[in-house]
Amino acid sequence: MTLLFPLPGCRLVRIARDGPAALTIVAEAKHGHACCPTCRAVSTSVHSQYWRRPADLPSSGKAVKMQLAARRFYCRDPACPRRAFAERFPKLLTRHAQRTRRLAEAQARTGLALGGRPPRSRAAASATPADG
Ligand SMILES: [Zn+2]
Numbered sequence: 764m765t766l767l768f769p770l771p772g773c774r775l776v777r778i779a780r781d782g783p784a785a786l787t788i789v790a791e792a793k794h795g796h797a798c799c800p801t802c803r804a805v806s807t808s809v810h811s812q813y814w815r816r817p818a819d820l821p822s823s824g825k826a827v828k829m830q831l832a833a834r835r836f837y838c839r840d841p842a843c844p845r846r847a848f849a850e851r852f853p854k855l856l857t858r859h860a861q862r863t864r865r866l867a868e869a870q871a872r873t874g875l876a877l878g879g880r881p882p883r884s885r886a887a888a889s890a891t892p893a894d895g
Pocket residue numbers: 799800801802803804838839840843844845
């Protein structure tokens with residue numbers, strides 16, 4: 764299944780239908796640890812979990828929404844000023860992104876191909892979700 768939905772740094776949990784025209788990919792981090800972005804110390808102390816829901820490239824004509832379990836970790840280094848931090852998925856998403864890197868790249872390519880003009884039809888936009 765990871766051939767159809769490559770998730771760098773993540774593990775696919777399940778794929779669910781989200782109505783007749785959409786899929787939801789549920790995923791989580793592969794590893795049970797994360798590095799503090801301030802001191803680079805490895806932490807396995809989970810503070811909490813939350814969901815990130817970025818848009819992804821469409822698949823088989825269906826819109827794809829990810830549901831990515833993201834955790835907050837405690838930094839246990841007493842010299843570090845940061846007490847907690849959120850794990851990151853740098854190969855999949857930028858920080859605070861609402862869409863995956865591959866969707867952002869596809870939208871950028873479409874924009875460049877159209878010379879910055881809006882597409883004349885939905886087909887010209889190759890069924891990718893609108894920028895957002
Ligand atoms: Zn730290």
